[in-house]
Amino acid sequence: MSENPTAIVVMGVSGSGKSTIGRRLADALGYAFLEGDDMHPPANIARMSAGVPLDDADRVAWLEGIAGWMEAQQASGRSVVVACSALKRAYRERLRQAGPAVCFVYLRVGHQELARRMRGREHFMPPELLGSQLATLEEPGVEESALTVEANGPVDEVVARVLRRLERQGPPGAPVGGGVQRRG
Ligand SMILES: Nc1ncnc2c1ncn2[C@@H]1O[C@H](COP(=O)(O)OP(=O)(O)OP(=O)(O)O)[C@@H](O)[C@H]1O
Numbered sequence: 001m002s003e004n005p006t007a008i009v010v011m012g013v014s015g016s017g018k019s020t021i022g023r024r025l026a027d028a029l030g031y032a033f034l035e036g037d038d039m040h041p042p043a044n045i046a047r048m049s050a051g052v053p054l055d056d057a058d059r060v061a062w063l064e065g066i067a068g069w070m071e072a073q074q075a076s077g078r079s080v081v082v083a084c085s086a087l088k089r090a091y092r093e094r095l096r097q098a099g100p101a102v103c104f105v106y107l108r109v110g111h112q113e114l115a116r117r118m119r120g121r122e123h124f125m126p127p128e129l130l131g132s133q134l135a136t137l138e139e140p141g142v143e144e145s146a147l148t149v150e151a152n153g154p155v156d157e158v159v160a161r162v163l164r165r166l167e168r169q170g171p172p173g174a175p176v177g178g179g180v181q182r183r184g
Pocket residue numbers: 012013014015016017018019020021037083085117118120121125151152153154155158
């Protein structure tokens with residue numbers, strides 16, 4: 001419970017490590033975690049599984065569900081980490097409306113490494129959709145105050161890098177000089 005709950009949205013294309021890094025961040029910070037993929041309606045999962053990319057209309061209900069969850073956590077004073085692709089600026093704008101301290105961490109990973117990771121796992125998202133993910137992605141602009149983190153390296157390194165950046169800069173809405181603190 002916090003008077004100024006924070007929401008950290010770990011974003012990026014499929015395979016960038018949102019779930020892996022997001023869970024680890026939530027554990028390290030003692031925040032609740034939401035796997036954004038769990039909020040997709042079954043029709044969206046069916047589309048992606050069939051190799052069909054989602055479009056804006058497909059993503060509306062999904063984003064509303066995630067934003068609603070974030071708003072409920074915010075109202076209860078709980079800080080959260082959310083793994084959500086948030087590929088377009090407009091999607092991020094919607095999620096930003098969920099509270100005063102919504103911060104995006106963009107995991108940037110090279111194309112080759114993304115393809116390698118997607119080929120190496122059992123998942124509903126087929127590697128063939130990587131091209132459309134990259135084509136849809138609008139990387140956060142400087143005016144969005146997102147933290148862009150190079151995320152090609154080992155998981156431990158990426159987690160440590162994100163935590164350092166959060167501690168140094170703090171999310172929007174954090175008290176001046178009051179970056180996110182690790183648990184323990
Ligand atoms: N830093 C890393 N180094 C190597 N492999 C990683 C790294 N981060 C994640 N992986 C692996 O890459 C795959 C994709 O990771 P993960 O599921 O976390 O990505 P994601 O962005 O949540 O993907 P999706 O959006 O498709 O669910 C997994 O098999 C995971 O174990």
